[in-house]
Amino acid sequence: MRVVIIFPHVGYCTGWRPHLATEVKNGSTYHIAQALTYLYSIARHYTPDAWVVDFNFGTYEENMRRVLDHRPDAVLISSTVNSYDSTRQIALDMSRRSPAKLFVGGPAVSSNHFLRPDLLKLEADCEFVVTNRDIFAWAKQVFGRADDLKFRTFRPDNSWIGETYAPEVRDKIRYTVVTSIGCTYKCTFCLNPMVYKINYKDPEILRDEVRYLQTEYGADAVSVADPFFFMRQQHADEMMDVLSEAGIAWSQQTCLVTLTDENLDRMAETGCHSVLVGIENFTSKEINKPVEVESFEDRLQYAAARGISIKPSFISGLLDIDYEADLGQIDYIRSIISRGLVPNYHIQSNIYTPYIPDARDRLLDIPFRFWGVMPVTAQDEDHWKRNLHLCDMIYESVFPETAQRYQEVRAEYLDILDRQETMWLSHRPVPPVPPEKRIHLLTSGKVRV
Numbered sequence: 001m002r003v004v005i006i007f008p009h010v011g012y013c014t015g016w017r018p019h020l021a022t023e024v025k026n027g028s029t030y031h032i033a034q035a036l037t038y039l040y041s042i043a044r045h046y047t048p049d050a051w052v053v054d055f056n057f058g059t060y061e062e063n064m065r066r067v068l069d070h071r072p073d074a075v076l077i078s079s080t081v082n083s084y085d086s087t088r089q090i091a092l093d094m095s096r097r098s099p100a101k102l103f104v105g106g107p108a109v110s111s112n113h114f115l116r117p118d119l120l121k122l123e124a125d126c127e128f129v130v131t132n133r134d135i136f137a138w139a140k141q142v143f144g145r146a147d148d149l150k151f152r153t154f155r156p157d158n159s160w161i162g163e164t165y166a167p168e169v170r171d172k173i174r175y176t177v178v179t180s181i182g183c184t185y186k187c188t189f190c191l192n193p194m195v196y197k198i199n200y201k202d203p204e205i206l207r208d209e210v211r212y213l214q215t216e217y218g219a220d221a222v223s224v225a226d227p228f229f230f231m232r233q234q235h236a237d238e239m240m241d242v243l244s245e246a247g248i249a250w251s252q253q254t255c256l257v258t259l260t261d262e263n264l265d266r267m268a269e270t271g272c273h274s275v276l277v278g279i280e281n282f283t284s285k286e287i288n289k290p291v292e293v294e295s296f297e298d299r300l301q302y303a304a305a306r307g308i309s310i311k312p313s314f315i316s317g318l319l320d321i322d323y324e325a326d327l328g329q330i331d332y333i334r335s336i337i338s339r340g341l342v343p344n345y346h347i348q349s350n351i352y353t354p355y356i357p358d359a360r361d362r363l364l365d366i367p368f369r370f371w372g373v374m375p376v377t378a379q380d381e382d383h384w385k386r387n388l389h390l391c392d393m394i395y396e397s398v399f400p401e402t403a404q405r406y407q408e409v410r411a412e413y414l415d416i417l418d419r420q421e422t423m424w425l426s427h428r429p430v431p432p433v434p435p436e437k438r439i440h441l442l443t444s445g446k447v448r449v
């Protein structure tokens with residue numbers, strides 16, 4: 001079987017850190033998507049004829065030509081919510097230009113398929129693939145077989161990188177690995193615990209993967225894309241040993257409470273130069289992990305003394321937070337910049353985006369390319385104006401270098417809303433789900449619209 005895997009264009013939200021850009025500027029912050037490494041490796045387990053086409057580089061038509069030239073029997077689109085506009089366009093075009101069978105999966109599908117399926121409608125025949133419980137679920141649907149593959153021992157095949165990206169592109173992108181998936185915390189707005197079942201990689205697998213990236217592509221740094229690197233201490237210790245042996249610089253993301261003296265010391269010894277930490281919001285109950293101002297600032301200093309940058313990520317507009325509290329948080333972000341604690345290009349500051357179906361959201365009828373960048377949900381028009389103002393403050397006062405690009409994206413967003421009869425998206429209501437049953441019910445398919 002001939003298989004082409006497509007990574008659609010991610011819209012205005014790069015989805016990678018730092019979260020400054022409102023457009024994908026090739027190479028500036030582009031991390032290789034682990035979804036592609038896994039999807040390609042799964043495909044290669046079943047067929048020698050598999051290719052990847054990334055629509056974030058080159059023109060749309062060049063990429064479409066590349067897909068068609070492979071004469072695929074099956075086309076697999078791995079879509080985030082932000083890239084779903086591009087997914088729609090590619091799916092429609094493929095259905096007109098190729099007899100290939102179409103499969104669409106990824107976080108957009110896993111998070112919406114059961115509770116907000118109206119958002120996923122396509123004008124093309126396709127089979128949706130839900131991978132909440134098993135990232136290898138593609139295999140059964142695409143190849144009609146499901147060998148007993150396990151994340152822990154499955155060997156990722158990174159040869160697709162050399163075939164997909166030209167050397168001048170590879171010079172700018174960041175190599176990634178993932179050593180664990182899922183998250184033991186359950187923040188209500190976050191996809192990670194919902195769409196990935198917790199799993200840990202065998203150290204031997206990571207050792208070979210890193211060696212391959214070093215010898216094949218000359219990688220001198222790798223970004224560890226685990227949602228929560230120190231989720232299990234023993235696993236993290238083993239992974240740090242592997243990275244240290246490989247002599248490769250690395251970065252990661254974790255929770256504030258796991259940045260203990262011991263872990264920061266070991267990170268420094270093993271070549272870790274930066275860590276993304278989700279601070280989110282100091283007062284919201286939507287956050288399931290402990291975050292405090294004092295320990296954040298204390299850890300910043302301890303890490304800096306060891307040559308490690310802590311890159312904090314904040315979120316405004318959470319459903320249980322009022323406008324005044326959000327203004328206070330944006331002031332705090334400005335203060336850490338003005339006090340010289342963190343440069344603004346190390347900060348992610350996002351507006352709440354309803355990636356997880358939640359009965360409390362009221363969605364705006366706006367293309368997916370704006371998700372993660374502009375307000376996408378509000379209770380009413382006044383609330384929407386307040387959310388828009390928060391967004392303006394974030395881009396203009398925290399990231400002034402993006403102000404011009406932000407104004408262009410903002411004008412396009414307002415123009416789209418202006419031309420519609422109503423600003424609200426109509427879809428079947430999301431059933432209310434009790435917080436303690438959220439993960440199970442959102443992803444199991446036992447409750448559907």
Ligand code: SF4
Nearest residue numbers: 183185187190192227
């Ligand atoms: S701790 Fe981080 S990865 Fe885990 S659920 Fe919360 S925001 Fe998501």
